[in-house]
Amino acid sequence: MGPGVSCPWGNRLSGFQVRTWIEPVVASTQVAGSLYDAGLLLVVKESFSSEAGGSSNHNASQSIRGHQEDQQQKAISNFYIIYNLVMGLTPLLSAYGLGWLSDRYHRKISICMATLGFLLCRTGLLLKVMLDWPVEVLYGAVALSGLCGGFSAYWSGVMALGSLGCAEGHRSLRLILIDLVLGLAGFCGSMASGHLFKQIVGHSAQGLLLTSCSVGCAAFALFYSLFVLKVPESVSKSNKVYPTVDTVSGMVGTYRTMDPDELGKQDASRNAMTPGKRKTSRTIIALLFVGAIVYDLAVVGTVDVMALFVLKEPLSWNQVQLGYGMASGYIIFITSFLGVLVFSRYFLDTTMIIIGMVSFGSGALLLAFVKETYTFYIARAIMMFALIPITTIRSAMSKLIKDSSYGKVFVILQLCLALTGVVTSTLYNKIYQLTLDKFTGTCFVLSSFLSFLAIVPIGIVAYKQVPRAQGEGVEK
Template structure:
């Protein structure tokens, strides 16, 4: 018996598909991010005098005054920090996406990972050298100039789409979202325990920040030296059928338009496209408004749990962050179940009601168990954005057909491609679909007749306009804010 049949991995090995997996980068990056988020909150709290007063103070008034002063200082810090993190990627994210599309796909992944590593190093140096908290603003600005999470997540979605076929692309992207949530859950669960490893020493949080730097370094090294850009799983172009004994070739009708062209009927009115554009605009506005509500609620939650009536310690803060990452899992299961029985609009309303009910209950939380009850009600908070993105993909076709002049003016950035080049070229089976060739003077059939076109006339070419949706902003990667 041949050894190759017994040991299939011996002999010439095919290209290992494991090196095209983006999942290790997502997992290690999210573990580093969850450790960093918890460490940043606890380090900032300690820097603003979180441990200056005793937990058993005899006079409650000074304690309340100190807590108010501490919360105000932490709020001011996070307002500036979040603004810097949110605005600086606007200067570089588009450029990184352009470089990634033009030169190499890993540009939009490696450069943001470098920014993540520098911000983790800045927090580590703050803990080691006791630098002022304001230096973290510069670290946030540097992270944003490297693209931030928006550029990173769009690059992840691009590589995930390239490494999967069209039939399994949605499943691949959902799995990446699940890995993001699971990695954030695991990192948040251990963050409080790692922070307490140095309690009683001046370098509190050293182990936590060192682990975050290590995970970020592993993600950057893997993406630089191990990760390979997968080849596109799109259908390859088939050979053109050549008819023996004839000159030239013949192409069948566009397979995407065969059924539409075979049916004789009046063309659709141009006013049909206007309501579709209105629906797309309304979906986008709804996603942005919902995203603003989510971010506004999530930014207040870490400040709420640090003081009375909850007054959480380091371990409880980590558990609270971990409860936010369960939304990725429960929302995924909710989409699988609800999509069988409800329409998209109903699913969007279920997710919005879930989030608003939990946010309303958070206003009356006075005990720890009430906080987790409110988080349990918000288990479907990720469904609206996911469903809106799916609904928009149904309304926006991957390619729209129109007449476009061959001599395209300079400065137009619409990416066009000849639609017939990627078509499935097959010989027509029915006489109604076949094109009858013209008969020439010598009695033969010319399968590719040449038409006389006046010189200087612009010939309309049939092209497909490809629309690329970036995974940033309100419609992509926003679930990172739900770690609370």
């Protein structure tokens, strides 16, 4: 195997190559984020609880307490509607520009700006806890994060650096490895969040230790990305290979077909792209976009409602249980990584995507009928491959575009996901409020339907690609 074909993360233990690792930034940012997410929910819940408690009767009946719980749920839901709108819309003003600057000038621009925004946002929650500010100030904090690019600019920058540092044949595995690091970090942060929140008890100091740790991790991520992180050299294409993959089999081929020993055979067919092949690539990218967006609608809607769902009856979780529940969601990062590690040896990319969509759709359907804590964890276990679709779609797209366009294309995808996520969050929260007294699992049923619906465009991609793959000898 040639030296330019192996992944940098496979042999980085010498010299300054360690500085090209994006994983420390991902890990510290995600620990900060998981602590922040848990802290935000608990702080907002405590704020609305204290407001309701001031006017409630200590001898209130069970029905009155149930009514107060529903009112609190609606208040938290309304807060998150506005919060998610601000978080999703403000990056539209800056994320694409940061992606363009990253492609044109320096790859770290979008990552550094986004981590700065994360630090400001986490600091806003810390100040709210310390000074007992109203929860509305958190809208301004998340707006600052969005104006710095938000998650859209950050994650597109991470994916661009990850794609640059790895050859095409290993890219799905490389990107899911980054997701694995994110998942492990999120798991650790979520497991600790409930305990950290309870360490300092008091009206204004509730959650002080938790939010302080979140700010510290966000500060580390910013300084590491500024002063330590280096951009890896591109090894995605050899010097004389045309910078785009013009065959569908190149996109959906198994890792055996991406073996460097096969590159000589593939070079013979990589002449200038004909208009028909360019049209095919654009069609495939469009279908992948549609599949990613529809699937993300299902995932975002489920995650948004799930946090509220576990706080009310029949589960009625406390702070520690909430932290454990959030941590269970990060186990999916580990199981999805293992899934890609195994499935990539036997299945096409499109098959792995469909497996992930079926996994999430089935788990969401079971989640709609959860009455006990153990059934919640069973539903989460069924979702074990839910992370595979979006990551594999990004990998497939990267094989169809030039490496100089990674930043722009990834940020466009991320902005599409963010924009549709804003719509989804608002819609799901309203549906949740309307069905709160009837069937609280309605949103999960809708998510299950959307997840299976997302299989349709991916199935079309698979149908278009399989005949060509078989003709070119992809499967042996």
